[in-house]
Amino acid sequence: MEVDSAASAAAASRPRTVLQMLVRNSSVWFGGVVLAVMLLTALLAPFMGTIDPSNIDPIYRNKVPGTERMLRLEDGSEVPIKHWMGTDMLGRDVYSRVIYGSQISLVVGLAVAVLSIVVGLVIGLVSGYIRWLDGIVMRIMDGLMAIPAILLAIALMSLFNAGLGTVIFAIFIPEIPRVVRLVRSIVLSIREEPYVESAVSVGTPLPLILIRHVLPNTIAPLIVQGTYICAFAILVEAILSFLGVGIPPEIPTWGNIMAEGRILFQIFPHNLLFPGIFLAITILAVNILGDGLRDTLDPRMAKRLG
Amino acid sequence: MLYFLIRRILATIPVLGMVALFVFFMLRLTPGDPAAILAGENGEPHQIEGIREALGLNKPILTQLTIWLGNILQGDLGESFFFNKKVTELIAMRVEATLSLAIVTLIITLAVAIPLGVLAAYKHGSWIDRLVMGFSVLGFSVPVFVLGYFLIFILSVQLKWFPVQGYKELADGFWTFLHHLILPSLTLSVIYIALIARMTRASVIEVLNEDYIRTAYAKGLSNKVVLMRHALRNAAVPIVTITGIGIALLIGGVVVTESVFNIPGLGRLTVDAVLGRDYPTIQALILVFSLVYVFINLLIDLSYTLLDPRIRY
């Protein structure tokens, strides 16, 4: 059927560069801006009107949001503060804890995304082009895939002393097979493309073919996938903390704040509510950013997954 | 067909073998003395020795592996440190709650997700489509425990429609049982609905662009007939596939949901085992959950032959 001219119509109205397309996409805008605000919050946590998030004050336990009081500083002077989000069971300021908690979430999200993309890309490229290795690698990946990701992360945590590094490791391992499969499927389809076969027939060596012709095709899908992994990693980190098997409880993370808050949540729901809202909005922003990136960078996948 | 069945079942063996190897080596290849790790930071020397003895960690690694694999094949998953019980007994005691939760969740999910997805695909580009997609992204982003507490607070604490937490066995009467299960299942199903509605929509949209859909319209069929008889039927394979893959998500969700709703199931057992560094129980649970996951996906693979006549093995 010739709707060639219709297709060229769509092409004509399409902006020229990827950058322009990204700017036009409202999902990218929304996700990007919210995420940027979160990043700034995390970076500037000490200047956001926060106090020491681990400052315990037994007198001011379980105060509702909006409670005002005087805080004694280290030099002995007193300043008036307002607990915007109330205090927890130990009298710590929930607002400060939530703001500082964003640091852990974002670090874990970014670290897991970058690590799993890099490791998965290398394994996927190599196994997509070297036949004998492919069989072995894919069997291992099948095995890893058969263990539900959250379960594997929880189990891995039982082996280590809880800490930021081990949490990142435990979340990143289950993500590897997903990236490997994605990269491998791209490699397998691209290597059948006539332009790759042309490169073979003009004598281009294998490493150059991988770098020149195959690798560029993986970048867009990997950026998209990386965004989704980032969102999932933030979620899993919160789950691990919430279940008490993640980052140690003395460090403020959204999951930890909620884990402590859940004991009295029927009376003081604010300890659950505020970190929960921050967590949900952050993950939502990253997911929406991912959808926007997918629509602009990877139209083929967009068509498949809507 | 029988030949295919056998071949397909055999194909799961390497996968499960790989899982078993992971589980086995996960502990042994961890840097440091595994027995000391399991004993925890305050482990006494005699405790560490006891653990080493119990897990056979003082034997050569290959011997350990053979013994362990041999035991698994005989259905012996070892003995829990923490509960002082056979792990198999422990699992048997807890399985009902988890299974009930999973089944009710699955029913809610399919009943909601597929109609939503088809509707969104049919109204592609309309506000209904955008609403469904928006819900899907939201459902994917709100963590199970955040949603769980939110629902408990509104529906149980404030409105008192449902019990706050807890689980009642089926033996306590079906309605009591269901009454306790609805809220956790609803919570757990949200992410799963988001996933499947999205996939349903995408596959139906893709199918609607196929040549045979144009043929169907050229025959003079109405929109409804084309959608139900031609589009949905052809979109079934990816929908069923994602349902199977989503089981992994469901299993992860079970662990969290059971903690939120205080349900004594396998998910809670997992958390307790990890907190108590009860390694035999953790190992067994990973094996059991993976087995379930692989088995469900096996069933789904087999269902392809019914859904699509082109797939023959």
Added chain:
Amino acid sequence: MQPVLKIDNLSVQLPKGADRQHAVENVRLEVLPREILCIVGESGSGKSVTGLSVMGLLPKGQLKPVSGKILLQDENLLEASEERLRDLRCTGMSMIFQEPMTALNPVMRCGDQIDEVLSTHTKLEQKERTQRIIRIMEEVRLPEPERLINAYPHQLSGGQRQRIMIAMALVLEPVLLIADEPTTALDVTTQSSILQLIRDIQHDHQTGVLFITHDFGVVAEIADRVAVMQWGKVVEFGEARQILSDPQHDYTRMLIGAVPSMKPGHREREESSQVVLNTEKLSKTYSERSLFRTTRTVYAAQQVDIELRRGETLGIVGESGSGKTTVARCIVRLIDPTSGEVFLDGNEIGQLRTGQLRPYRKRIQIIFQDPYRSLNPRRIVGDSIIEGATNYGISREDALKRAHSLMELVQLDPNSLDRFPHQFSGGQRQRICIARALTMEPEVLIADEAVSALDVSVQAQVLKLLDDVRRRFNLALLFITHDLRVAAQICDTVAVMSQSKVVEYGLTHDVFSNPRHEYTRSLLDAAPGKDWEFDLSLNTHG
């Protein structure tokens, strides 16, 4: 006689920002009962849009009829309600499409798909419907209708599926059948029998047929009248004989002039020219291994012996699946031959390992069918052209100089070397691919269906370019094609392949004028429009 279909002044609007305002503009044509009207045109001419407008199946939101009338037996379809259009489909007008492979629902039995038409539009009982289905299946000459009624589409061949489509379209005896390139995706022998079927069945049922095609061979075969379309407009409309022999419009003249003749041209041939490449008993088999069962073996090419001489063109012709592409890919070593030898200047290269193969790679180059996938879309064409040369140690500057002069040779602007592939048309891309192959200064050039995806006018130019290049560089050209007309024009010798074997091999002239193998004969016999000579120079118009 009153026409069954009358299209009057139809214009269909394209979305904003397209290369033109209308997909079809002021189109007028009519189809009489019992006549076959062919709409001919190249891609983008608006011929399919015309057909879809009649059926009311234009993609919603993209294409919209903005003026004119479409009268099906006096009823204006553009004013009909959606419901009325549904009622008319398959009862008053039917349509069959190009791709029989994808046009049938893969998860529904063939009989049920025909039955759907009957149960939607009639009140017949199940039993009567089944009888009717069997009768129409017999009429479209499907073997064993009782069995095929329960078959799924994937169990049928392409030709059989198209017959199911025809059965579906004609079971309720509509007055109009729209056939949109119904034989383009089929092999030539299947095409011939489907054309015959359409001709017979429309004659028996007095159906008017609107037949959309790009192939003048098909036109010569079946058309009563012809409408030639260019850029959305009908530029010429009249009796088929008249237009084919004495076209009035320049565009029609160009199109007909570009159709390669079935008669091999006279080609000079030096007996003594040296053999550059030959294969001995070249075979490729694929075997499926499974756990318990014995292996299933597919023979892709068997015992192929061919010989390529310097300065000569050898054609391998055959239908899809005959193994012709497999032979090409084995020679270029994109795949490894299972057995047999490939000699390049006497050196065996068929079994060499990747490392040893390197010095030989540059001497054999290949051009592929799909111009849209043959160039890396992310690299400027200059980089694609010089990639090979720089692989063999030539400096970038020297390689670019070479690319520059080659661009001139393939008649493209050398200053466009820094553009991306999407800025070129299909024909231009194919020229770039030729330039890329030539930078390697090869001795053997393989063209694997290199002109099959191009419109006929562009095809003629690229063919001419390939022939010029062969002469100029004294290349051995291996030309793989399914198109006998193209083969007749460009090849010195041809090898006819069928079911993975070479069944006939000889001088082009001999094979075409005096085919010895039965398969070759059936192939030549099936070529559409074979009896029609498209050589306009025979006519008086200069």
